[in-house]
Amino acid sequence: MPQDNLFLNKNRVAIFAFYNKQAKVLDYVLSYLKYLKEVCSKIVFVADCELSDTELKKLEPYVCHVIAMRHGEYDFGSYKRGLNYAKDNGLLDDLDELVICNDSCYCVYPLTKSFEIMKPKGLDFWGMTGSYETKLHVQSFFLVFNQKVVLDPHFIEYFNQVKAQEDFWNVVVNYEIPLRDYFENLGYKSGFIFTSQVKDRMNPACFPIKSLKAGVPLIKRKIFFDEDYLYIASPLYLINRFIKKNYPNTYHDIEQSFSDVGYDKVYKKAWGFQVALYKKAVSRFIYRKEISKHGLVKYRFLTIPFIIYRKRNYTK
Numbered sequence: 001m002p003q004d005n006l007f008l009n010k011n012r013v014a015i016f017a018f019y020n021k022q023a024k025v026l027d028y029v030l031s032y033l034k035y036l037k038e039v040c041s042k043i044v045f046v047a048d049c050e051l052s053d054t055e056l057k058k059l060e061p062y063v064c065h066v067i068a069m070r071h072g073e074y075d076f077g078s079y080k081r082g083l084n085y086a087k088d089n090g091l092l093d094d095l096d097e098l099v100i101c102n103d104s105c106y107c108v109y110p111l112t113k114s115f116e117i118m119k120p121k122g123l124d125f126w127g128m129t130g131s132y133e134t135k136l137h138v139q140s141f142f143l144v145f146n147q148k149v150v151l152d153p154h155f156i157e158y159f160n161q162v163k164a165q166e167d168f169w170n171v172v173v174n175y176e177i178p179l180r181d182y183f184e185n186l187g188y189k190s191g192f193i194f195t196s197q198v199k200d201r202m203n204p205a206c207f208p209i210k211s212l213k214a215g216v217p218l219i220k221r222k223i224f225f226d227e228d229y230l231y232i233a234s235p236l237y238l239i240n241r242f243i244k245k246n247y248p249n250t251y252h253d254i255e256q257s258f259s260d261v262g263y264d265k266v267y268k269k270a271w272g273f274q275v276a277l278y279k280k281a282v283s284r285f286i287y288r289k290e291i292s293k294h295g296l297v298k299y300r301f302l303t304i305p306f307i308i309y310r311k312r313n314y315t316k
Helices: 027-039 053-059 074-088 112-121 153-160 168-184 208-214 236-246 248-257 263-286
Strands: 012-018 042-047 065-068 097-102 105-107 125-131 142-146 190-195 218-220 287-291 296-301 304-310
Touching: 012 027, 012 074, 027 042, 027 097, 027 105, 027 112, 027 248, 042 074, 053 065, 065 074, 074 097, 074 153, 074 168, 105 248, 112 125, 112 190, 153 168, 168 190, 190 208, 208 218, 208 236, 236 248
Parallel strands: 012 042, 012 097, 042 065, 125 190
Antiparallel strands: 097 142, 105 218, 125 142, 287 296, 296 304
């Protein structure tokens, strides 16, 4: 079946941000670039590390230019460098859309579905996910901007303000979270495919199966090893089973990306951590003791109080 004109007739340029401690381009990155090339005519690959000739050769089938140098400004620093290269070399002059994305995700299935979902919405820029952490914002691991936004002088100015930050969270606070409001205040409309409930205020990365079914083909890598995400993400064995059954190629990429330490070890450690957390949660659900600020003691079984008394001479 011929590919839809939605993709064939669009001039999309992508800036892909990359970092690896061992300066290795793993299989999951190449799989991602393959899917990205299906929807983009040119890809500028920006590595926050130097790459050997062997690693650079892996990229040749997918990218039009590689920038590989240590800058220490996280993904937004790579976006800045890629955008300036694209601007200086005329790649932004006649584009229809610009994609900025990074290697923090596994790409599970083709990106075409996401573009099909977002095309009818008539947005100026959009992302895969919106997060209510801190305040509503579009997450920066995958963003798409139309020509009108990209050619606005404010666009390149926003990224050129990026400076080195102490840690990743400062990057999120200073550059990712303000981005949506900044461009909406200039009159541009934004959106996203998937988000968690407002009341949860959880990172949408914590719901990988739901987001995959909603049309987001990207899974954040950190849900497999970052304890902050293991605490609140879907049970890891369910995610593992879902991917292995439905997307075996991605399962291979996940295994290979942990090959230096062994995926089995990573999985067992992560799953053991989750099991301990769920045991604690289940234990608290079955039986727990509560003391109110007025000294009222309640013993609960399956949330039902069965012993209630007030402590004598209780002080808060």
